[in-house]
Amino acid sequence: QSQEISQARIDYHVALQALQDHGTRMVCTGKMHTDRICRFDYLCYCSEAEEFVFFHSNSSVMLPNLGSRRFQPALLDLSSVEDHNTQYFNFLELPAAALKFMPKPVFVPDVTLILNRFNPDNLMHVFHDDLLPAFYTMKQYTDLDDEARLVFMEGWGEGPHFDLYRLLSTKQPLLKEQLRNFGKLMCFTKSYVGLSKMTTWYQYGFVQPQGPKANILVSGNEIRQFARALMEKMNITRVEEAERDGGSVVDEKQRDKKDEYIVVFSRSTTRLILNEAELIMALAQEFQMRVVTVSLEEQSFPSIVQVISGASMVVSMHGAQLITSLFLPRGAVVVELFPFAVNPEQYTPYKTLTSLPGMDLHYISWRNTKEENTITHPDRPWEQGGIAHLEKEEQQRILASKDVPRHLCCRNPEWLFRIYQDTLVDIPSFLEVLKEGMKTKPSLKKAKLPTTVHPGRVREPQCQTSVQTTNEAKLTVSWQIPWNLKYLKVREVKYEVWIQEQGENTYMPYILPQQNYTFSENIKPFTTYLVWVRCIFNKNLLGPFADVLMCRT
Numbered sequence: 400q401s402q403e404i405s406q407a408r409i410d411y412h413v414a415l416q417a418l419q420d421h422g423t424r425m426v427c428t429g430k431m432h433t434d435r436i437c438r439f440d441y442l443c444y445c446s447e448a449e450e451f452v453f454f455h456s457n458s459s460v461m462l463p464n465l466g467s468r469r470f471q472p473a474l475l476d477l478s479s480v481e482d483h484n485t486q487y488f489n490f491l492e493l494p495a496a497a498l499k500f501m502p503k504p505v506f507v508p509d510v511t512l513i514l515n516r517f518n519p520d521n522l523m524h525v526f527h528d529d530l531l532p533a534f535y536t537m538k539q540y541t542d543l544d545d546e547a548r549l550v551f552m553e554g555w556g557e558g559p560h561f562d563l564y565r566l567l568s569t570k571q572p573l574l575k576e577q578l579r580n581f582g583k584l585m586c587f588t589k590s591y592v593g594l595s596k597m598t599t600w601y602q603y604g605f606v607q608p609q610g611p612k613a614n615i616l617v618s619g620n621e622i623r624q625f626a627r628a629l630m631e632k633m634n635i636t637r638v639e640e641a642e643r644d645g646g647s648v649v650d651e652k653q654r655d656k657k658d659e660y661i662v663v664f665s666r667s668t669t670r671l672i673l674n675e676a677e678l679i680m681a682l683a684q685e686f687q688m689r690v691v692t693v694s695l696e697e698q699s700f701p702s703i704v705q706v707i708s709g710a711s712m713v714v715s716m717h718g719a720q721l722i723t724s725l726f727l728p729r730g731a732v733v734v735e736l737f738p739f740a741v742n743p744e745q746y747t748p749y750k751t752l753t754s755l756p757g758m759d760l761h762y763i764s765w766r767n768t769k770e771e772n773t774i775t776h777p778d779r780p781w782e783q784g785g786i787a788h789l790e791k792e793e794q795q796r797i798l799a800s801k802d803v804p805r806h807l808c809c810r811n812p813e814w815l816f817r818i819y820q821d822t823l824v825d826i827p828s829f830l831e832v833l834k835e836g837m838k839t840k841p842s843l844k845k846a847k848l849p850t851t852v853h854p855g856r857v858r859e860p861q862c863q864t865s866v867q868t869t870n871e872a873k874l875t876v877s878w879q880i881p882w883n884l885k886y887l888k889v890r891e892v893k894y895e896v897w898i899q900e901q902g903e904n905t906y907m908p909y910i911l912p913q914q915n916y917t918f919s920e921n922i923k924p925f926t927t928y929l930v931w932v933r934c935i936f937n938k939n940l941l942g943p944f945a946d947v948l949m950c951r952t
């Protein structure tokens with residue numbers, strides 16, 4: 400991975416002339432700063448001022464042209480966290496003529512993706528806020544390929560997980576602090592600024608208490624495609640896949656059963672499981688499986704992913720390490736442990752991940768309800784949950800509370816105090832919760848079966864009517880199967896018909912197995928009915944309604 404930016408690949412004078420003549424050109428997607436990604440030709444960065452610069456000339460383009468609304472509050476979010484006021488992007492403007500009086504620009508020939516990492520010290524944030532969004536932003540713009548250059552503008556150092564960011568492209572990512580090495584003025588020949596938020600599933604509680612995002616747009620399929628791509632880059636093959644390629648079908652079943660194992664993901668500095676050995680013994684006995692432990696402090700990340708990718712179950716304290724659940728095979732179980740006074744329902748980044756449609760993971764949470772089994776750390780620094788700095792009264796209140804009340808991110812002392820407790824896991828209650836939770840685990844075969852192909856519209860919908868007597872009438876509705884059905888094997892095909900009397904605001908819904916039906920109940924003569932028909936596969940895959948039929952009896 401080369402750190403230098405080669406000036407040889409571009410003709411310097413041609414580039415400089417182009418910048419002087421054409422200035423900067425920007426075209427963006429998105430109506431709002433929160434859903435915007437911008438593409439630039441010749442976006443420049445002045446390292447002295449620490450500002451991006453847009454050069455105006457006769458042929459520069461700025462779309463959207465927001466005028467001063469560009470500062471209300473910003474052009475776009477530079478990280479994937481929505482509307483965070485420390486993550487805004489904007490640029491300064493200058494006439495291209497000013498270039499004559501400025502330091503000679505250095506041109507970056509690579510197609511560049513410019514973004515902020517949100518919290519590169521925390522593994523969950525690394526995946527959720529940066530890696531997944533960057534991966535799919537790069538899929539969205541095909542010139543952001545393997546050779547794209549990533550530039551991280553949040554201003555942090557590499558951080559402990561920089562190797563993961565390196566997997567996104569073959570070029571070394573650049574940090575903000577390194578940009579000054581390229582001179583006072585650098586210009587990105589082609590760049591994209593901002594990240595897609597399409598893959599994020601969790602909001603951290605800046606404006607309302609943390610929880611799943613309101614409108615989740617990602618499914619297990621996209622998460623798993625990403626996981627597979629990353630594993631390939633780390634040179635990991637799933638144990639199951641390696642065996643399937645090599646072994647015969649017959650031994651595979653026996654070996655599979657015998658080789659199943661449980662992973663206990665341990666933390667070695669904070670939020671400890673105090674009786675890990677006992678927990679491991681209990682798991683091994685209960686499931687008759689091997690139990691292996693991993694920890695971020697003791698193994699390389701790829702070796703952890705290797706282990707996780709073949710596991711039947713992961714057991715771990717709540718914490719960022721649980722993001723590795725996205726490497727679990729389908730059908731695996733995630734067991735998340737919560738310290739005393741922390742409600743599992745209110746801290747659900749991993750529950751939400753495992754429950755994404757098509758993720759096919761089974762989630763179980765356990766919570767320590769025995770105060771005698773918790774070890775608190777009131778004297779630690781505040782960011783590790785210490786409360787010694789608080790008023791005596793407030794300390795007393797926190798110590799007496801048995802449930803952390805709903806709170807906003809990120810410095811709530813009661814929350815930090817409770818989440819950084821160590822826990823002696825009560826084995827009987829743990830096994831009870833586990834056994835109970837396993838009862839609702841769907842079998843993988845069932846989970847895999849449902850097709851995710853939706854029905855098309857029903858075709859040629861028609862209605863025929865007849866009047867029987869002064870107060871009786873019939874309405875016959877018929878239609879043809881959706882066009883895609885003839886290419887599909889679908890377990891159950893049904894049709895839904897809605898009938899609404901014109902002018903009324905309620906309708907009668909019917910579910911039918913056949914392609915025509917004569918309605919006579921509640922059908923009045925000399926009345927106009929609006930009729931909608933759609934197809935449903937396997938009970939819950941809804942197709943679109945066909946154009947509404949107007950049927951006059």
Ligand code: UDP
Pocket residue numbers: 520521522523665666667668669670694695696717718719720
């Ligand atoms: N971490 C770890 N072992 C520990 C404590 C933390 O590996 O004993 C890692 C953790 O996985 C995360 C980072 O250090 O990537 C920050 O941990 P913190 O407790 O601040 O965050 P949380 O795990 O609660 O998200």
